[in-house]
C-alpha cells in the first residue's frame with residue numbers, strides 16, 4: 335500500500351534521473367489470457383499517450399481490447415485532475431462501475447492517471463468505493479503487470495502511487511490510436527509551478543528524454559509509415575534544461591525535422607521559454623507545421639504575476655508578433671482562464687484586449703477551478719460564479735468570432751490535409767487536419783486514407799471546414 339502525498343510531490347530532488355528499459359516478467363504474461371479490457375481516458379495528450387502504453391502492456395499480459403466497457407473483464411479509468419469537472423466525471427463513472435461490479439463480481443476495476451496522485455481522491459476511494467481493485471499513478475505505469483498481479487490476489491483495494499517521480503522508462507510497448515500520427519514524449523513533469531496548476535504535483539519534476547532516444551523513436555515511426563509526430567511535454571520549450579547539456583528545444587526540433595518525417599508538431603509551448611532560435615527553426619523547416627499553441631491564461635499583468643507565469647501582456651504580444659512575422663501563415667491558438675482569484679473587470683478587459691489583438695485561430699477557455707494543494711486555491715476569491723460565467727460567455731463570443739474569421743480566409747484555397755479518419759456519419763467522407771491544424775471534412779474514397787493531399791476548401795464553419803480533393 336503506497337499512498338500519494340502532494341506535499342512530497344512538491345519536492346524537487348536533486349536525484350539523477352535514471353534511464354532504463356521496459357521489462358515484463360514471464361510470470362505476468364498469462365494473467366490476461368482469455369480476458370478483455372477497456373481503458374477510458376479523461377485527460378490531455380500526455381494522458382492519451384499513457385493510455386496507448388497501458389493498452390500495449392495489457393496486451394503483453396494476454397488481454398484483448400473490447401470497445402464495450404459493460405462487457406469487459408478489466409476496466410481502467412485513466413484520469414485527469416486539472417479541473418473540478420474532470421474530477422466529478424470520474425467519480426460519476428466510478429459510481430457506474432460499482433453497479434457493473436455488483437452484476438459481474440468477477441470483473442477487475444482500477445483507477446490511474448493524475449487524480450490517483452491526489453490523496454483526497456485516494457482517501458475517497460478507500461472510504462466510499464472499496465470495490466475498486468487497484469489504483470496506480472503516473473510514475474509507475476511500467477509496473478502495471480506487477481500491480482495487477484497483486485490486485486487480483488487481494489480482496490481489498492491495492493494502492494500503489496509514488497509521489498516522487500521514478501526513472502525514465504524507454505522502449506515501453508505502445509498501441510497507437512492512429513497508423514499515421516504518433517505522439518512522442520520528449521519530457522515528463524513540469525517545474526513551472528503556475529500557482530493554479532496541479533500538474534507539477536501529479537507529474538513530478540521535469541525530466542527530459544535523451545535526444546538520441548527521441549530521434550530513434552521518430553526514425554522508427556517514419557520507417558513504419560507514420561506521416562506525423564507530435565512532440566509532447568507540459569512545457570516543451572524547456573526541453574533539455576534539466577539535462578545540463580549544450581542543446582535545447584531548438585536543436586531537438588531541428589534534428590527531428592531533419593529525419594524527414596513529413597509533419598512535426600509540438601505541444602505545449604510556454605511563452606516563457608520560447609527562444610528566437612526556436613522561431614528561426616520553425617520558420618526554416620517546411621516539415622515543422624505552422625501551428626503553435628501559445629497559452630495566454632490572462633492578459634492582465636497583475637493576474638499573470640499572481641499566476642506565476644513570468645511574462646507580461648507586453649512581452650507576450652511581442653513574442654506573438656515575432657512568431658507571426660517569422661511564420662506568416664502560422665495559426666496560433668491559446669488557453670485562457672477567467673475568474674482567477676481577485677480578477678476584476680479591468681483585468682478581464684485586459685484579457686479581451688489581447689484576444690482582440692491576437693485574433694486567435696481558436697482558444698480553450700476555462701473558469702478557474704481551485705485545486706487543493708496549489709497556492710491559488712488558498713487565495714481570496716470573492717468574485718461570484720455568475721460573474722465568472724458571464725466573463726467566460728463574453729470571452730467565448732469573441733474567441734468564436736475570430737475562429738470563424740480565421741477559417742473564412744481558407745475559403746476557395748487549396749491546403750494540404752492529412753486524411754486520417756472515415757467520418758462516422760457518412761462513410762464517403764474522410765476527415766483530417768491541415769498543416770495549420772484545421773479540421774477538414776473531405777468527400778474522398780478510402781484510398782486517400784493516410785495520405786497528405788491538397789484539398790480545396792468549399793465551406794467553412796467555426797470549428798471545421800468542408801473540402802474536396804483538388
Ligand code: SAH
Nearest residue numbers: 530531568602629669670671700701702703
Ligand atoms: N502545460 C500547459 C498547460 C496544461 S493544462 C501550459 O502551461 O500551457 C491546460 C490548460 O488548463 C492550461 O493552459 C490552463 O489554461 C488550464 N488550467 C490549468 N489549471 C487550471 C485550473 N486550476 N483551473 C482552470 N483551468 C486550468
Ligand code: SF4
Nearest residue numbers: 524526527528531533
Ligand atoms: Fe501547469 Fe504551468 Fe506547468 Fe503548464 S507550465 S503544466 S500551466 S504549471
Ligand code: F3S
Nearest residue numbers: 377378414415416448
Ligand atoms: Fe490532466 Fe494530468 Fe494532463 S492533470 S491535463 S491528465 S497532465
